[in-house]
Amino acid sequence: MGDVRFDGRVAIITGAGGGLGREHALLLGSRGAAVVINDLGGNADGTGSGQSAADLVVKEISEAGGQAVANYDSVTTPEGGEAIVKAALDTFGQVDIVINNAGILRDRSFPKLPPADLEAVLDVHLKGAFFVSQPAFRFMKERGGYGRFVFTASAAGIFGNFGQANYGAAKMGLVGLSNVLAQEGAKYNILSNVIAPIAQTRLLGELLGPFADKLQPAQISGIVAYLCSEDSTLTHEIFSVGGGRIARIFVGLTPGWFGGVGSVPTPEEVRDNLDQIRDPNGYIIPDSAAAEMAAAVPLLTS
Ligand code: NAI
Numbered sequence: 001m002g003d004v005r006f007d008g009r010v011a012i013i014t015g016a017g018g019g020l021g022r023e024h025a026l027l028l029g030s031r032g033a034a035v036v037i038n039d040l041g042g043n044a045d046g047t048g049s050g051q052s053a054a055d056l057v058v059k060e061i062s063e064a065g066g067q068a069v070a071n072y073d074s075v076t077t078p079e080g081g082e083a084i085v086k087a088a089l090d091t092f093g094q095v096d097i098v099i100n101n102a103g104i105l106r107d108r109s110f111p112k113l114p115p116a117d118l119e120a121v122l123d124v125h126l127k128g129a130f131f132v133s134q135p136a137f138r139f140m141k142e143r144g145g146y147g148r149f150v151f152t153a154s155a156a157g158i159f160g161n162f163g164q165a166n167y168g169a170a171k172m173g174l175v176g177l178s179n180v181l182a183q184e185g186a187k188y189n190i191l192s193n194v195i196a197p198i199a200q201t202r203l204l205g206e207l208l209g210p211f212a213d214k215l216q217p218a219q220i221s222g223i224v225a226y227l228c229s230e231d232s233t234l235t236h237e238i239f240s241v242g243g244g245r246i247a248r249i250f251v252g253l254t255p256g257w258f259g260g261v262g263s264v265p266t267p268e269e270v271r272d273n274l275d276q277i278r279d280p281n282g283y284i285i286p287d288s289a290a291a292e293m294a295a296a297v298p299l300l301t302s
Pocket residue numbers: 014015016017018019020021038039040041042043044046053073074075076100101102103104124128152153154155196197198199200201202203204
C-alpha cells in the first residue's frame with residue numbers, strides 16, 4: 001500500500017496555531033492537503049487574541065512547499081464557524097476534513113467553579129466544534145462522496161478528572177456530537193471519530209512532570225491524519241493517543257439482567273442482581289441507539 005496522501009483535499013484545523021493542531025496541520029500540509037489554519041491566538045484560559053500564531057504555521061507550511069491560509073475567527077459563535085468554513089471555500093473551493101481541536105482550560109474544583117468558566121469552556125470545546133462542523137457538514141452532504149471529522153475529547157471527560165467539571169462535560173459532549181455525525185454522515189461517506197490525546201503543550205503546563213519529554217504533540221497526529229484519509233473507513237470510534245501508543249476506547253453494553261417481559265424491577269431485585277447487571281462478560285459495542293435497542297428486542301419478544 002502507498003503512502004497516506006491528501007492531494008486535492010482541503011482541511012480545516014481549529015486551534016492550529018500551536019500545540020497539537022499545529023502538528024496536525026504540518027503533517028496534512030506535508031502530504032498534499034490545503035489547510036485552513038484557524039486560531040484565535042489567545043491565552044490558554046481563552047482570554048486575548050492575536051494573529052501571529054496562525055500566521056507562523058501558514059509560513060511553515062508554505063515554506064515547505066504546501067498550501068495553507070490563516071483564519072483568526074473564534075470558533076465560539078455560529079458566525080465564527082461559518083467564517084472559518086467560508087475561508088476554506090473561498091480560498092480552496094471545498095472542504096473535505098474538519099479537525100476540531102481548539103481548546104482552553106478554566107480548571108477549578110466543582111464547588112468553586114463559577115458559571116462564567118462553565119460557559120467559556122463549553123463555548124470553545126462543545127459549541128465551537130458544533131458551529132464549525134455544521135456548515136462543513138452541510139457542504140459535504142450536499143456535494144456528497146467524502147467527509148472526515150475528528151473531535152478532540154479528553155480522558156478528563158471520558159474517564160473523569162478532578163477539577164475539570166466544565167472541561168470534562170464539554171469533552172464528553174463531543175463524543176455525543178461525533179456519534180450523531182457518524183450516523184447522519186454514513187450514507188454520504190462522511191465519517192466522524194474522536195481522539196483523547198495526551199501530550200506536552202502549553203495547555204498542560206507542568207502537569208506531566210518527568211513524562212513531559214516522552215509525550216510529544218507530533219505523536220498525536222498520525223492517527224488524526226489516518227482518520228481523515230481515504231484509507232480509513234472507521235467511524236463512531238474513540239482513540240486514546242499519546243507517547244507513541246494508540247488504543248481504542250469504547251462504550252460497551254453488558255448483557256445485563258432481565259426480570260421478564262412486563263416486570264417492574266424493584267430496588268431489592270436491583271441490589272440482588274448487581275453482579276449480573278454489571279458483569280462485562282459478553283458485552284457488545286453498539287454503534288447507534290438503535291443497536292442498543294436491538295440488543296433488548298429478543299428479550300422483549302421472548
Ligand atoms: P494549545 O493551547 O497549544 O492549543 C489550543 C489552541 O486552540 C491554541 O492555539 C488556542 O489559541 C486555540 N484556541 C483557543 N480558543 C480558540 C477559539 N475560541 N477559536 C479558535 N482557536 C482557539 O493546547 P493543546 O494541548 O494543543 O490542545 C489542543 C486540543 O487538545 C484541545 O482541545 C485540548 O483540550 C485537547 N487536549 C489536549 C491534551 C493534551 O495532553 N495536550 C489532553 C486532552 C485534550
